[in-house]
Amino acid sequence: MTDTAGWQRLIAEQGLELLERWEQGGLEPAEAYRLLVLLGRVEQLPVRAPELEALRDRAARANVTPRLAEKVSLPEGSELLEELSQALEAGDGPEALHTILLDVDDLATALDLLGNNARAVELARRAADQVAKATGLAVPLSGWAEGRLATMTSRSAAVALWKQVAGERALLGRHVVFISHSLQPLLRQAASASWTLEPVSGSGFELFESEGRLVLWLEVPAGSPRPQAIELRLRVGAREGAWSYRASHVEKGGIYVDLGAPEELRQRAVQTLGALPAANEPLEVIAWLTSGEGDDPVPST
Amino acid sequence: MPKADEEKGAPRMALPIRTPWERYAHVLRHLYDPAERWDLIISGLPMPLRPRAIEAGCDAADVRNPRSARFNDAGAACKQHVLTDHDRFYSPAYLDSVASAIRLRRHQLQPANGATLYVGDNGVLTVVGGEKEDAGYVTSAFRVKPRGVPSHAVRQEDFIRAAVDRMKELTVLGPQGGRGEGP
Structure with a gap:
């Protein structure tokens, strides 16, 4: 009204x-x-x-x-x-x-x-x-x-x-872009007591540490709707899980996602998958972006 | 952090903008915008701000045209300079705006997203998030540019009036419009 x-x-x-x-x-x-x-x-x-x-x-x-x-x-x-x-x-x-x-x-x-x-x-x-x-x-x-x-x-x-x-x-709710990056080294490092992050970058993403928190920057193609939510989906063989973040800041060409402290990320991965993958198990990490509001579920196309 | 049992949107003291990249972006877009005339309200603000940032190592194109600026691309010296300006000048001004707006009862709830808008006696329009991880943190702070007057003739009173007018307009319409607080 x-x-x-x-x-x-x-x-x-x-x-x-x-x-x-x-x-x-x-x-x-x-x-x-x-x-x-x-x-x-x-x-x-x-x-x-x-x-x-x-x-x-x-x-x-x-x-x-x-x-x-x-x-x-x-x-x-x-x-x-x-x-x-x-x-x-x-x-x-x-x-x-x-x-x-x-x-x-x-x-x-x-x-x-x-x-x-x-x-x-x-x-x-x-x-x-x-x-x-x-x-x-x-x-x-x-x-x-x-x-x-x-x-x-x-x-x-x-x-x-x-x-x-x-x-x-x-x-609202339109599925915009699908990005797949392997963040396996990150999760393995996060599990280590002596963990220090070297900035990681690849095609369309950058991962760095800021004030003790992990930050993911993802490229968003020009003309895409403004992403408001990101779902991080982890898969190891048949084990799969996902959780969501808000896109905390948008700037030209990309978004920032605050993944929290390394230990938080590791714990979420453990809770989602039951355990961290063994060294020889391939871990797939996929980031889905939507223009939906807040934590709206991401369409699984 | 704000207490969980606080009424949603109730006036409260705020925390500075949460992340470094948001601080960086807001300083470039607002504090460094000469048309926002922060020099009228911050004593000792070293002017001009943009050439100073360029001298400190920021890319001239990013400083003059903040829409193209990317935090990740900025050099360490530039980041340090901009984030220091945030801490020394920008955040004291916007936090002071929240504090004085509470005293003046010049704040409105933004029903659409639970944020609260504040206009303090310095005329800074400060937005404090009301939901999720933004709750209690400043999410934006800027000076509303008065229109209808040449920039050289603009007065501090014009900034205050423009900010108060916009605060009321931004919160009066919409799906749950008219539920604002304050005057």
């Missing part, structure tokens, strides 16, 4: 406070831009709310919108799109990505209010295209995006952007 009333309340409270200060001649440029965005959001609403009607009427009587337009320096759409590109490619956290998406939304909303609908729609469309190309990165924001869509009419300029983000939810 979406709290559109909370959204309207935010607009009304902040809008009235800023409008009163505007009428007293006291808004700084950033505040003037904020008021412009809030007035634009009033126009987007699909329903009429009395407190927002009052805000709109009061602003119209004072001819606020064109006067605000003279006061503010609108952000450059191209700069916002570049910042969005940075946030998407860097795999920044959902809150930072959300913030820049809202910056784009704000500008589209302000442009729309000022009669520049074509520029506003184009900005939102280009931002939506970027989200689509960064498959899966905006999945955590899809619920919020559905809520935002409920606060605007279908004619609002920012619709394309939030429809794209809301649609990202469809990517």
Whole structure:
């Protein structure tokens, strides 16, 4: 359920406070831009709310919108799109990505209010295209995006952007990539009291130690949905077991997985397999990545 | 570590960003971003930060364009420099943000993932994880850039207002929107 009333309340409270200060001649440029965005959001609403009607009427009587337009320096759409590109490619956290998406939304909303609908729609469309190309990165924001869509009419300029983000939810649970690496030397070393890890690397993975913990870096092919979970599956002959980790950090081209202390990894392997493999037994270690949430089970295709 | 019986999302003191590679990434992306103007809130912050990091051994392309930076590829001197900046400047600022946000009651629960957002009197928006291994740890901290004003004219008050506005917006909509705490 979406709290559109909370959204309207935010607009009304902040809008009235800023409008009163505007009428007293006291808004700084950033505040003037904020008021412009809030007035634009009033126009987007699909329903009429009395407190927002009052805000709109009061602003119209004072001819606020064109006067605000003279006061503010609108952000450059191209700069916002570049910042969005940075946030998407860097795999920044959902809150930072959300913030820049809202910056784009704000500008589209302000442009729309000022009669520049074509520029506003184009900005939102280009931002939506970027989200689509960064498959899966905006999945955590899809619920919020559905809520935002409920606060605007279908004619609002920012619709394309939030429809794209809301649609990202469809990517959840998709099996993305299958990677197989032999981590047998690692497990054998981990069982040793005098264990020290030499960094291990191979095609598409690196294994290193950081602050007493084992860290696995796995390459993720460009264009894959953002992995959120990893399952480590061990197999020795007929014995097989698996457990899951969260992908703790995503950066360009790969993810980091914190495997814990060496002893924890060894104990998990022992619990899963019953015993560590004998020296002459081949141990297969497979990492499965999914774009599913948390510890969702990984499809065994 | 936070106590297990603490109410989910309840305000509490936070622990620094958990892993070195996340610290590295966040320092490059946020502390070193001149537009975030950390110099307005951290006294003694050695400026300019990016050239300083390059001088310390970081790759210029990674510093200027953090999206291409990879922790594993960074040299030891660069890692040490960036992680020291985390400990000396970045983490005190974001931990102070959490502490003062609790005093100011300026925090909101993010219902979608159990994280809590804080905006302290320094205007840093700090996210503290609420689930699994992230619980109690800072997962992100950044300065929300005020828009509608040229960067040379931006004021600290603009940063605070922008962060508070975004915190409210980020938590008000969504599947369980409107369950935030604080103001």
